[in-house]
Amino acid sequence: MKSNQSVISIRNLVKTFPMGNREFTALNGINLEFASGEFSGFVGPSGSGKTTLLNIIGTLDSPTEGEAMVLDHSVKLLTQKKAALLRSQKIGFIFQTFNLLPVYSAAENVEFPLLLQKMGGEARRKAVMEALEWVGLSDKAKSRPAQMSGGECQRVAIARAMVKKPEIVLADEPTANLDAENSHNILKTMVKLNQELGTTFLFATHDEKVIGYLRRIIRLYDGKVAFDELVTKI
């Protein structure tokens, strides 16, 4: 495991959205620190700001006020180009709706982030096969998303997020479209990758199954941190 240095640091973060001629405050004064290798999650009712917070950490969105430092970069100050580079190299995303590129095969989907990094052909093929092995889908390398089950698609998405060995993986409701068995499957896969590669995992969820695997639970309520607890496993 990596050292316990802080990979994400959020201070007095406020996020408002324009709503007609008013402003809607989605996040209101968030203060959080995440150390490398955490397996944590934002939990809370719908509309509490989980996705918004995850998007800001993922540099897809920017704080209205306050500071979000991700891997020593201020999200607010990043240019589009630098943010893209940071995502490309150090941040992996897993979505509720899988978001695989529909015309690509499983292997091509996993390959995509490596193509963006301009990794050479041989190393790329090896990394893709390795990532598919992590999620137990070596035999589906050539399948298209339409030919795979939801659980398989989400495992491809995990392989795609993990193939570049990012520092942080952000997973927004990764199990919402999966049945119980598949949910446990992919969660176990992520726990394993978290332990083997030391990747920091950050979830947004209200799924009890996911919550059961988290080692730190941050409860959001109305855009505020209502509760932040470490889970001590027996």
Place this chain on the structure above:
Amino acid sequence: MLTLKLALRNLLGAGLRTWLNVFVLSLSYVVIIYIHGMLDGWDVQAKSDMMHWQTGQGQLWQKNYDPLDPFTLQESFATIPGELIPSVESGDLAPVLITMASFYPEGRIQSILLKGISENQQVVEIPTAAFSGGGADIPAVIGKRMAEANKITVGDLVTVRWRDANGTFDAADVRIAAIFNSNVPTIDAGQIWIPLRRLQTMLSAPGKATYFISKKSELLNYSGSDWVSKDLKSLTAEIDQIIKTKSFGSSIMYVVLLLLAMLAIFDTQVLTIFRRQREIGTQIALGMTRWQVVRLFTAEGAMNAVLAALLAAVYGIPFLASQAASGIAMPATTDTMGLAIADKIFPVYSLGLIGVTIVVVLVTSTIVSYIPSRRIAKMNPTEAIKGKIQ
């Protein structure tokens, strides 16, 4: 490179819709090349016909000669210069003398040009050899248009009237010795060719000519005060002009076709960007900049043109090649504007034509793909990921 690779992957992945666009676009390539190839072939053929029947390698004109003004023909001849006589005798230079005349086919009066040309000329294909033999009649040759228009056949006697040197009318019969078949209307319609010496005698203009047709371009270097040289290029300039006019007219057809293809690509792009916003958001999340995605989608649209070029090659090359081999049959009615036209035109496809066509199609499809793709740069990735942009 990456952009092109991903664009190709996306496009091929899209399947039928891609091939539909690609097919329409490939038709544009083939039609453009076909039409232009035909016009270029016509140009080449018309020039070659003109060279063989009318202009030779160039002409020397008596300085007053103006083919568009027949009323000046009376002052438009001069004595054949001594230096040129050897070439005339060897047949390399064909002197031609022209006068206005009239004749009476089926009782009507019709103005014609009476042209005297040397019997021994080796320059143009007008069958002057037919002048020799026969009896005391003046032998004449005419083209098939002249023959058909006036129902004249070989052996017929035709009365022609002309004004002699004193301005008084004179008349004589000419016997049609041959009817030639040429694609060049300007040496055919309304013209009767007779031996030069006969016409010189009729006009009391011995040793004189209106112009010379030359077999060798060197002979055009002759500089005498009475004669002006006209090179092949200037004599056939009119053909280029006519072909240009025609190609403008026919371009309407493929402009429409190209517009249709562009509309199809544009439409696909607009729809694609709307339908694939989740994909766009995902690509941004995975580390592409928005402009990279714009480039990717633009390349995807432009790649249609590349695939279309390949598809056009698959069916277009055999088609165009077969047309070039068998020729394109031309309707007889296209024989207007005084342009030489054969029954069949053999299209000519130059590398330049093919290159320009590909570049034009590629550039237009790139532009048409880029315009809708620009929207991506303004997309909010977090909304795009959820597929919520309207």
